[in-house]
Amino acid sequence: xxxxxxxxxxxxxxxxxxxxxxxxxxxxxxxxxxxxxxxxxxxxxxxxxxxxxxxxxxxxxxxxxxxxxxxxxxxxxxxxxxxxxxxxxxxxxxxxxxxxxxxxxxxxxxxxxxxxxxxxxxxxxxxxxxxxxxxxxxxxxxxxxxxxxxxxxxxxxxxxxxxxxxxxxxxxxxxxxxxxxxxxxxxxxxxxxxxxxxxxxxxxxxxxxxxxxxxxxxxxxxxxxxxxxxxxxxxxxxxxxxxxxxxxxxxxxxxxxxxxxxxxxxxxxxxxxxxxxxxxxxxxxxxxxxxxxxxxxxxxxxxxxxxxxxxxxxxxxxxxxxxxxxxxxxxxxxxxxxxxxxxxxxxxxxxxxxxxxxxxxxxxxxxxxxx
Numbered sequence: 001x002x003x004x005x006x007x008x009x010x011x012x013x014x015x016x017x018x019x020x021x022x023x024x025x026x027x028x029x030x031x032x033x034x035x036x037x038x039x040x041x042x043x044x045x046x047x048x049x050x051x052x053x054x055x056x057x058x059x060x061x062x063x064x065x066x067x068x069x070x071x072x073x074x075x076x077x078x079x080x081x082x083x084x085x086x087x088x089x090x091x092x093x094x095x096x097x098x099x100x101x102x103x104x105x106x107x108x109x110x111x112x113x114x115x116x117x118x119x120x121x122x123x124x125x126x127x128x129x130x131x132x133x134x135x136x137x138x139x140x141x142x143x144x145x146x147x148x149x150x151x152x153x154x155x156x157x158x159x160x161x162x163x164x165x166x167x168x169x170x171x172x173x174x175x176x177x178x179x180x181x182x183x184x185x186x187x188x189x190x191x192x193x194x195x196x197x198x199x200x201x202x203x204x205x206x207x208x209x210x211x212x213x214x215x216x217x218x219x220x221x222x223x224x225x226x227x228x229x230x231x232x233x234x235x236x237x238x239x240x241x242x243x244x245x246x247x248x249x250x251x252x253x254x255x256x257x258x259x260x261x262x263x264x265x266x267x268x269x270x271x272x273x274x275x276x277x278x279x280x281x282x283x284x285x286x287x288x289x290x291x292x293x294x295x296x297x298x299x300x301x302x303x304x305x306x307x308x309x310x311x312x313x314x315x316x317x318x319x320x321x322x323x324x325x326x327x328x329x330x331x332x333x334x335x336x337x338x339x340x341x342x343x344x345x346x347x348x349x350x351x352x353x354x355x356x357x358x359x360x361x362x363x364x365x366x367x368x369x370x371x
Contacts, residue, residue, distance in 0.1 A: 016045035026286025028141040032058040036069040055087040066094040076105040079114035098124040102134035106145035140288030149279040163323035178350030184211035190291035192219035196298035300328030315353040
C-alpha cells in the first residue's frame, strides 16, 4: 500500500510537524509535504492557532506545481470552518492527485469527513502511514477529543528504592543536571504545569521552562483547596496561573486577580478540589497535555482517581533507605490487585535513567484507523 518514498516523505512531514511542538495549542501539531515526480515542491507546518494550516503553507510554496502532486500530511485535512477555511477545499482547488494522511482527525467535527470530501473530488486518498508516530505527536489532542480530558503526564524523580526525598523533605537534587534539563524539555511541550499547594508552600517553585529554549511558557496550575497560596509565591509570577479551589474567599480571589491569576472553585463532596472536574475544565479551555510536578499526596490522589496517563520517571543510581515516597498510594490487598503499567520508553539521561511508563489504558486505540 505504501512504498519507501511514501515513508520518506511522510517522515519529513513528521519532522515539520514537530516544529510546532510547543506552539500550536489548542490545535494539533501538523506537517505537510507536497511531492511531484519524486521531488518536494512545497512544505508547510502549523505554527500556532489562527495562522495558516500546514497544507495551506505547502500549497503556497508549491504554487502551480501542486497540480498533480501528492500531499503527505500528518493528520487528516480539516473539512470545517474554524479560525481558518477548510484545508480540504484548498487541496481540491489545487487539483492535487493524491493525499496520504498519517491518521484520521479524532475531532468529531472532522473525523473522516475530510478524507471523504477528497475522495468525492476524485483524489486518490490513503490513510494510516506512520499512524502510531502521528498519535504520539498529538497524544494530548487525541486524548482531549476522545476522552474529554487532556493527556496527563506525571513527572517523578526518585532513587532506585523509589524515594523522592529525605525524611525532612530535602529533594534537591536526587537526579543529575542532564535529567533536570530533559525534564524542562517535557515542561516546554506541555500546555500547562500542574502542582499542589503543598509543593508551592514547601519548595516555592517557579514552575517555568529555563533549561531549554522555548517560545512560550506553559500555563501554571495550582490545586489549593483552601486558597492558602502566598501572594508573593514565585508560581504566581510570569506565565498565567490558574488556581483550583474548593472554597469561596472573595477577598483572596480579588487579590489573586490583581496579580493576573484566575481562580476556579470546583469542590468535591469532601471539601477538596474535584480533580476530575479540573481536567474536564482544562479540556474545555483547549489544553491538550498536562505536566504534573507535585508532592506525593496530590500524585497519589491523581493516581487513585485514574487520572494519570503516563509516568515520566527519572531514576537516580542511588539509595536513600528511608524517606518520602513519590506517590501516596494504599497497599493493594493482593499482588493481583496492584496497579499495572507497561514500559513505553527507557533511555539513559546522563547518569540517570528516564523511564516512561503508561497505565494499561490507551488514549485513543481506535482514534484513527487505517483506510
